[in-house]
Structure formats: C-alpha cells, structure tokens
Amino acid sequence: MGYRVAVVGATGAVGREILKTLHEREFPVDDIVALASPRSTGREVSFGDRTLKVQNLETFDFTGWDVGLFSPGASVSAIHGPRAAKAGCIVIDNTSQFRMEPDVPLVVPEVNPNDLKKAKRGIIANPNCSTIQMVVALKPLHDLFTLKRVIVATYQAVAGAGTDGMHELEQQTKGTFVGDPPVIEQFQKQIAFNCIPQIDRFMDDGATKEEWKMAVETKKILDPDVSVIATCVRVPVFIGHSEAIVAEFEEPVDLARAREALREAEGVVLLDKHEDGGYVTPIECVGEDATYVSRLRLDPTVPNGLAFWCVSDNLRKGAALNAVQIAETMIALDLLPKRH
Amino acid sequence: MGYRVAVVGATGAVGREILKTLHEREFPVDDIVALASPRSTGREVSFGDRTLKVQNLETFDFTGWDVGLFSPGASVSAIHGPRAAKAGCIVIDNTSQFRMEPDVPLVVPEVNPNDLKKAKRGIIANPNCSTIQMVVALKPLHDLFTLKRVIVATYQAVAGAGTDGMHELEQQTKGTFVGDPPVIEQFQKQIAFNCIPQIDRFMDDGATKEEWKMAVETKKILDPDVSVIATCVRVPVFIGHSEAIVAEFEEPVDLARAREALREAEGVVLLDKHEDGGYVTPIECVGEDATYVSRLRLDPTVPNGLAFWCVSDNLRKGAALNAVQIAETMIALDLLPKRH
Numbered sequence: 001m002g003y004r005v006a007v008v009g010a011t012g013a014v015g016r017e018i019l020k021t022l023h024e025r026e027f028p029v030d031d032i033v034a035l036a037s038p039r040s041t042g043r044e045v046s047f048g049d050r051t052l053k054v055q056n057l058e059t060f061d062f063t064g065w066d067v068g069l070f071s072p073g074a075s076v077s078a079i080h081g082p083r084a085a086k087a088g089c090i091v092i093d094n095t096s097q098f099r100m101e102p103d104v105p106l107v108v109p110e111v112n113p114n115d116l117k118k119a120k121r122g123i124i125a126n127p128n129c130s131t132i133q134m135v136v137a138l139k140p141l142h143d144l145f146t147l148k149r150v151i152v153a154t155y156q157a158v159a160g161a162g163t164d165g166m167h168e169l170e171q172q173t174k175g176t177f178v179g180d181p182p183v184i185e186q187f188q189k190q191i192a193f194n195c196i197p198q199i200d201r202f203m204d205d206g207a208t209k210e211e212w213k214m215a216v217e218t219k220k221i222l223d224p225d226v227s228v229i230a231t232c233v234r235v236p237v238f239i240g241h242s243e244a245i246v247a248e249f250e251e252p253v254d255l256a257r258a259r260e261a262l263r264e265a266e267g268v269v270l271l272d273k274h275e276d277g278g279y280v281t282p283i284e285c286v287g288e289d290a291t292y293v294s295r296l297r298l299d300p301t302v303p304n305g306l307a308f309w310c311v312s313d314n315l316r317k318g319a320a321l322n323a324v325q326i327a328e329t330m331i332a333l334d335l336l337p338k339r340h
Numbered sequence: 341m342g343y344r345v346a347v348v349g350a351t352g353a354v355g356r357e358i359l360k361t362l363h364e365r366e367f368p369v370d371d372i373v374a375l376a377s378p379r380s381t382g383r384e385v386s387f388g389d390r391t392l393k394v395q396n397l398e399t400f401d402f403t404g405w406d407v408g409l410f411s412p413g414a415s416v417s418a419i420h421g422p423r424a425a426k427a428g429c430i431v432i433d434n435t436s437q438f439r440m441e442p443d444v445p446l447v448v449p450e451v452n453p454n455d456l457k458k459a460k461r462g463i464i465a466n467p468n469c470s471t472i473q474m475v476v477a478l479k480p481l482h483d484l485f486t487l488k489r490v491i492v493a494t495y496q497a498v499a500g501a502g503t504d505g506m507h508e509l510e511q512q513t514k515g516t517f518v519g520d521p522p523v524i525e526q527f528q529k530q531i532a533f534n535c536i537p538q539i540d541r542f543m544d545d546g547a548t549k550e551e552w553k554m555a556v557e558t559k560k561i562l563d564p565d566v567s568v569i570a571t572c573v574r575v576p577v578f579i580g581h582s583e584a585i586v587a588e589f590e591e592p593v594d595l596a597r598a599r600e601a602l603r604e605a606e607g608v609v610l611l612d613k614h615e616d617g618g619y620v621t622p623i624e625c626v627g628e629d630a631t632y633v634s635r636l637r638l639d640p641t642v643p644n645g646l647a648f649w650c651v652s653d654n655l656r657k658g659a660a661l662n663a664v665q666i667a668e669t670m671i672a673l674d675l676l677p678k679r680h
Binding site for chain 2: 149151153155169173174177188189190193194195196197198201202205206207227228229231233235236237238242244246274275276277278279281282283284294295296297298299300301302305307309
C-alpha cells in the first residue's frame, strides 16, 4: 500500500523534523529506516510512537527502497545521494549539493511541481530555506504582475545551522548574564544579542554564498528573468526566518488584487492588519506549515513596486515540509514507483 | 570661556549618554544643569566626576542659558522647547517633534552643517537614529554618483526604546530559560529571540512612522530628489542599529572610487574584508562614534547599484553624539552666542 522510506541525516534538526512531518501528514509508509553517519549509529529517534534505531548510512544498501529524504551535509549527499539513486531509490536532497545541476529539478511544490517530471537522474533538490519561503510568497504576485527584480534582506534563525547553532545561541545568551565570554563555533561572531551579516562563505563578487543561492535558485524555480539582490543576516532567533522584501514588477500593481491572490495562494497565509501587532513574527510561526505574508504595501519609490514581510518556520517549510511535499507531489503525479 | 548647558531628559538612556559625551569631548561647559520631569526631580546623574542633582524641567527658567540638549518625549519638547528658545537658549532637540517643520533645521554635521544657519526659531532638530547613520554613509556616495533611490531594511536595537526597552529584552530573555511568560510593555510582541517589523505607529499607507521618518528625513537632510523605501524591524540586540542598504545612483558606480570616498569620509569607518568575520556587527560598535560600513558590493540587478551593511551605536551617533556635534558645529560657525 505504501512506500519504503529512508531518512538520511536522521539525528539532525531537519532529519528529526522530516520524521515528525512524515508522521503528522500520514505519509503512506510501509517501512522506514533512519540513517546517519557512523558516529550516530545506534542512537534512537522518534517516528510517531515508534522508536527507530539509527543505522549506518555508509554501509546501507538502498536496493528496494522507494524514496530517500536526505539532509546530511552536502559532502555526504555528494557520495550517498547518487549511490541511492543508482540503486533505484528516488533521492530528495535537502543540501546544496545538487541544486544548480541542470538535470536535477529544484522544486517548491506550490511553485514549479511539473519540474519533478524532469528528474532524469532520480535526484530532486530541495531549495535553500530562505529561497523557499520567498518564492512561495512571490509566485502569486509573479503570476499577476510579472516579477522583474527582488531586493531582500533576511533575518535568519540559528536553527538554519542545526541543533549546534541553537545550542550556541542558548549557551552564549546564558553566558551573557553571568559574564562568561562567548564560545564561538558555529557562527563567525557572537550571535547572542547580535546580528551577523554573513551566512555561508564569501564569493568573489563580495556576496555570500547564501545570497548567491537566493539569486540563482529563484531564477531556477520561479523564472530565469527575475533578478535578486539579497543581504543575508543571522539574527538571535531560534527558529523562523523573516524576510523584508521589495519586489518590482513589469505591470502596474493593484494592491487589492495582490491581497486577493495571496489570500488564495496555496501555502500562503496573509495576516496583515495595519495596526499594532497586526503581522506575524518568527516565534509565532514555529511549528506551522504556512509562509506568512504581512506588512504588504505599495513601494512609492518605483512605478510598479510592492514591499512586504515574510515569515516561515525554516525547519518546516524551509526544509522538512517542502521535502515531504515533494514526495507527496511525486505520488500525485505518478512519479514515485514502488520498488518492492 | 565656556557655555551654560542644560540637558533635558537627563535621566533617560540618551540624556545620560549626552552628559557622558559632553564630558568625553571636553565640550566647553561653564555651567551645566540636568533637567527632567517632576517624577525624576531629585535623582542624581553623573557628569564626569561630578554628580548632578536633577531639577524640575517644568519650573526651570532658561534665561541666561546658552544651549539646551533635549531628549525627553516629543510632547514634552513641544512645550518646553519653544519656551527655552523664547528665553534665548538654543534648543537642540532629539525628539521627532520639530524635525519636519520647515523653519527648523534637521542636521547631521557631516552632511548638512550649513543648514544650521537657518535656525530662525532657535530650535535645531536631531534626526532619527536610523536616518543619521544611513545619511552619514550615503553622503560620500551621493557626492560621487548622485543618489536616486534607497531600499533599506533595518535591524534596530531595543535601546531605541530607552532603558525600559533594554530592561524588557533582558527580563524576557531570562524568563525564557525558566519558563516565565513574557511581560510585554515597550514593544508590540515578545522581543526576546524574535524580530518585530513595527517601530512606532502605522501610517495610512501601511508604512510605519519610523519608515516614513527615514524617507522624509533623508530628503530634508541629504537631497529632496532621493526616495527611500524602508522596512524597520526591532531585533533582540541591546545597543547598535544595523541596516542592509541597496542604493541606486544616476551615474555609473565605480567600486574603487566608492571605497576611497568612504575611507576618507568624516564619521565613516570602512571595515570590509570579504572573508569570515570581515565586517562590523552591532555589539562591536557599542560606545564607538563612527558609522561603520561593511559588505560593500555592486548590485548586479540594476545599472548603477551598490549594496552595503551599515552599523552604528544608536545612542551615540544616533542620538547623543550627533546632538553634541551640532552644538560644536554651531560654535565653529559662530552661531552659538553666549547669553551670560
């Protein structure tokens, strides 16, 4: 009746969220296996009421498994993603490893589901968290007014750096109150009570790789004619990415039509009252599936401009949920054959 | 030899910083008085080694005082600013009360010092903190390439809401670790481990008043032909505002010339290495006078675009320091007559 599902990187923040999401959404699971690197082998993770003992990814045989949801490091996916795909297991990879490869679809189901049909190598890439929520919010506006350019500044949670990132924010915050010097490992500078304008490494043009990802991934998912200039900033928030977005369109923007389209768009919740507190903040979106749009207003500094605030749970829609939705959409499109 | 100086709102975060700044910069003080509302009368504040007993603003006679540095609430300045000015005391007001009045100069000394000559009413306004650091950074670039449009997203510290704002972040943060529900008074939602896309009240067009201030104040200080679209966000940082700025110019932008101009600009420090940690974060700017520019790069999505990251201590350059610099500049321009 169901599928044989492998969750790779099962002990990480995203891996645990994938197991939770599969269970919550009642994904048709016949058999499930939790995989991780040798150092995590033998640890236990939850899947609904069940406890799964983590198995060793390196020696695991993917033959007979239908779908693998991968969220280890990019270098691990580079080795084991193609190995699983070669064994006939469809790989949905959450790392940056395959995203920009031309024969690997990069998919947000609300935006470009039909790209799943082009998965020639048996690998589908899950976009970067900050890209996903932005394209979900922009898609209905693009359909109406034809998007040209996006200027985005992000406010990204430490959960983007996994459980270690969350631990670092907690430890540094506690340390501040007792005068302990901050221990800096996951981020480039102290993150407690601070903002760090660097996510991922620097590129040659002075942008960071996270900023580059937002630009190139948006082109691949939404439209190659859309250009994006991003400034990506880590903020002392545990979970939930926020984005201040200014969008410029080809055609005249009608605010009422924009609101209507966002209200009806799949995956979007428009929560936008022009009064104290009439918007969504990151702590309010934790554990939620939607991409929230608030602070929608005309940008009076260009002919066809819109500005808005966009918030989503970066572990859910930004990672685990989108990956599971890809698998669900493949079933709906009859693209996920059973191997057993 | 010196001046008789009144500091109004002396018990607030900015008032204390003004006293500290006057002392540190060896402002020529003959006599100094600390003033505040009746409920703070009798409290003590420091001025160098001296302790000043706070006097009652409401009954204070400004006759014979040369300059008043005001940072109470806007409604208090509305009453006592004009009263002091009428008594011959030059008022440098840090509130929003007089900023947009046409016969009140709005001044950042590095940008438009000569506007001080137009202070017909004896009142000069200190701009909003988030505007000050932005125009200091933009001025040398505007001189080179002629600025047209600015897209800015802010990351504003809780000190912008005074000592009460700082206390609220501290209490909510501590409460998080022991499971106390957050007490919300200064901000619209929980600020600990969160971001709030609202500073000041909402305007009719869906922008907040803080966003409106950045637009109209920039026009008044820098150039009426410059348009600004801002998204102003409160972040869980104690002191130090950050801004992600994208600027569009009339003329072709040369990155090397931009760097050179920023390096030489008064009040600006360019600290910009394209490597891990090669930029300034808000906790690093606390107690510093400069506006720091980092992450300078071309914006490839428009013909003449530049993007950068800008950080400054919002209590220093964003408030106290700029006010004291206005007084210093008035002395240099022979605009501050002694009344005693």
